[in-house]
Amino acid sequence: MLAQDGAAGQDGSGGSGGIALAEPPEPGATAITPPAPGRGALWGISATWLGTRTLLVLLVTGILKISNLDVTTDVSVIYHGWYEVLQTGTFPMDDVTWQYPPGAALVMLLPGLLPWSYLISFFVLCVVFDTLAIGMLVRSGLRKGRSFAGAWVWVIGVPLLGPTVYCRYDILVTAVAVAGLLIVLRRPVLGGMLLGLGGLVKLWPLLALAGTPRGRRTRLSWTAAAAMLSALAFLLAAGMNGAFEFLTFQANRGIEVESLGALPLHFARLFGDWHGLVSMNYGSVELLGPWVPVISKVSIGATLVGFGWLLYWRLRARRWQPSTTYDAALAALLIFTVTSRVISPQYMVWLVGIAAVCLTVRGSSQRPVAVMVLVATVLTTIEFPMIFGQIVSSQPWGVVVLAARNLLLLAATIVSCRRLWLSTRGAAPQPATEVLPTEPESAYPVRPGIAYEQSLLD
Numbered sequence: 025m026l027a028q029d030g031a032a033g034q035d036g037s038g039g040s041g042g043i044a045l046a047e048p049p050e051p052g053a054t055a056i057t058p059p060a061p062g063r064g065a066l067w068g069i070s071a072t073w074l075g076t077r078t079l080l081v082l083l084v085t086g087i088l089k090i091s092n093l094d095v096t097t098d099v100s101v102i103y104h105g106w107y108e109v110l111q112t113g114t115f116p117m118d119d120v121t122w123q124y125p126p127g128a129a130l131v132m133l134l135p136g137l138l139p140w141s142y143l144i145s146f147f148v149l150c151v152v153f154d155t156l157a158i159g160m161l162v163r164s165g166l167r168k169g170r171s172f173a174g175a176w177v178w179v180i181g182v183p184l185l186g187p188t189v190y191c192r193y194d195i196l197v198t199a200v201a202v203a204g205l206l207i208v209l210r211r212p213v214l215g216g217m218l219l220g221l222g223g224l225v226k227l228w229p230l231l232a233l234a235g236t237p238r239g240r241r242t243r244l245s246w247t248a249a250a251a252m253l254s255a256l257a258f259l260l261a262a263g264m265n266g267a268f269e270f271l272t273f274q275a276n277r278g279i280e281v282e283s284l285g286a287l288p289l290h291f292a293r294l295f296g297d298w299h300g301l302v303s304m305n306y307g308s309v310e311l312l313g314p315w316v317p318v319i320s321k322v323s324i325g326a327t328l329v330g331f332g333w334l335l336y337w338r339l340r341a342r343r344w345q346p347s348t349t350y351d352a353a354l355a356a357l358l359i360f361t362v363t364s365r366v367i368s369p370q371y372m373v374w375l376v377g378i379a380a381v382c383l384t385v386r387g388s389s390q391r392p393v394a395v396m397v398l399v400a401t402v403l404t405t406i407e408f409p410m411i412f413g414q415i416v417s418s419q420p421w422g423v424v425v426l427a428a429r430n431l432l433l434l435a436a437t438i439v440s441c442r443r444l445w446l447s448t449r450g451a452a453p454q455p456a457t458e459v460l461p462t463e464p465e466s467a468y469p470v471r472p473g474i475a476y477e478q479s480l481l482d
Contacts, residue, residue: 065172066162069179073158076183077151083187084147093409095191096143103193104142107132110264117266121307123277126260126267127224131193150190153199154182157377160203164384169346173391174384178202181376181398185369186405192370197222198377201229205353205381208232212241216248224253228374231360234334235352237344278310278320280366281415282407284430285319286311291427293418302416308366309416323365330359333441341448347385348448354378354390355444358437367430369408372401389443396436403429 082088084096102121109116110129116122135145158178165172182189189195200222208215222229233249236242261267279285281302289311292298300313334356341348357378361371379394407415407425414422 069158069162069172069175072176073179076179077154080183080187080190081147081151084190090186090405091409091412093412095186095188095409099146099191100143103132103135103146107136107142111136113264115264115266115269117269123270123307125224125227125270126257126264127221128193128226129260129264131196131225146193147190150195153196157195157199157202157380160199160206161380161384164206164381169386170384171386174380174382177376177380177383177394177398181380181401182373184398184401184405185372185376186409188369188405188409189373192368192373194226194370194373197226197229198373200225201232201374202377202381204229205232205350205378206384208236208245209241209349212236212244213248216245217252219245220249220252221256223249224256228357228360231356232353232378234338234356235344235349237349238338277306277308277365278312279316279323280308280310280368282369282426282430283323283365283367284362284434285323285365287423287427287430288319289315290415290418290423294420294423308368320365323363326363327360330363331356334359337441337445337448343448345387345447347382347388347390348444350378350382350385351388351390351440351444351447354382354393355437355440358393358433358440362430362433362437367433369404372397372404376401389447390440393436393440393443396432396439400429400432400436403432 079088083090086094086096106116106119106122106129109119110132115126115129134149135142138145138148140148158175161175161178162172164170165175182195200218204215204218204222206215208219216233219229219232230249230253233242233246236245257267279289281290289298289300293300298314300311300316302309303312304310305312334352337352354375357374361367361375364371375397379390379397382388382390383394403425407422407429411422411425415426416422
């Protein structure tokens with residue numbers, strides 16, 4: 025349950041007012057709090073993690089293959105090319121494949137600190153951050169009233185994305201976001217700083233702050249995130265040229281072939297009613313031609329509407345349960361993903377990570393959503409890298425698989441938002457726990473990516 029804060033400094037952050045997250049029974053619990061999950065389950069999680077990660081290593085090293093498409097080249101060619109440019113003290117300003125906030129430079133430079141080749145060092149970092157994420161999820165699951173379900177979602181969900189998950193830097197960002205979200209209620213300043221750091225690397229971790237309880241925790245976490253993001257952005261901009269050129273590149277993006285907005289064009293192309301181009305454009309394979317500008321504007325409008333709904337939900341929410349902050353983070357991320365003009369395969373690890381955080385709480389409203397995310401992850405691996413050529417050429421099987429994945433994500437978004445709304449408005453049956461209302465707010469010259477990816481398309 026949620027209780028009003030006590031005396032100043034009671035939780036180590038000072039001040040009073042707002043909402044404090046006690047150590048109560050989870051929703052549906054009786055007066056006797058259920059014990060923490062059995063420690064014997066740790067063996068199962070550990071063994072499964074070791075087995076699945078061994079399989080991933082075999083896939084990324086090419087010993088096992090699920091496709092003829094080599095997904096490691098994004099690291100060995102593009103990331104390594106950016107690394108060489110960044111070492112000179114400048115961002116790759118004339119390379120439109122650089123689509124990332126300035127904090128991404130830190131990730132690109134990190135493998136250079138390790139003694140192996142850039143590719144091997146990158147894989148090592150992926151395994152390290154993967155391990156940190158599962159460690160945080162297991163630690164959360166050991167608390168009273170919590171569950172190991174979140175750890176299982178991560179253990180199973182990450183390898184479902186195939187070798188792609190260790191060949192993109194998104195797993196590093198996701199691990200930071202998972203850590204920040206898991207601790208933001210207990211240590212709002214530290215949690216906010218971690219999410220701010222994640223936001224500087226890939227923006228989306230800032231969405232995890234959408235559901236922080238109104239009051240002191242929101243003020244502390246949001247301020248800490250803004251301070252971390254601003255300070256590091258200033259240092260990177262002062263020390264390197266072109267820190268914010270990515271904003272121009274992002275504004276000029278079109279409709280990526282795997283996005284939800286691309287589906288009408290795929291079906292029209294399948295039946296011979298669309299005659300545009302498919303080309304490498306701004307770092308991804310995009311559809312160019314008739315109706316693309318209209319669909320792009322609709323996607324941006326849908327994003328604004330979705331975030332507007334989130335703001336409306338936040339203003340109207342009557343109660344915060346222990347899972348509400350996590351559930352809202354997943355709903356926000358789904359809105360952001362589904363309405364985006366680009367849905368790259370690695371985006372699924374974001375959703376797997378936040379879904380895993382949700383399921384660390386027994387009373388989460390997002391359990392069916394987590395299952396939908398896992399199924400969508402399997403479909404994502406089928407469409408990339410296994411049948412990506414059929415997606416690019418809008419062949420029937422490729423269009424069917426892509427439509428199934430995207431429509432499933434759309435359904436997950438709707439279900440997630442609805443269940444979040446009901447869980448905080450009291451429309452759904454409520455557990456036998458006391459939830460106090462929230463306190464009202466106080467009044468007071470190198471282009472490594474372009475040439476390589478164009479050669480792939482050619």
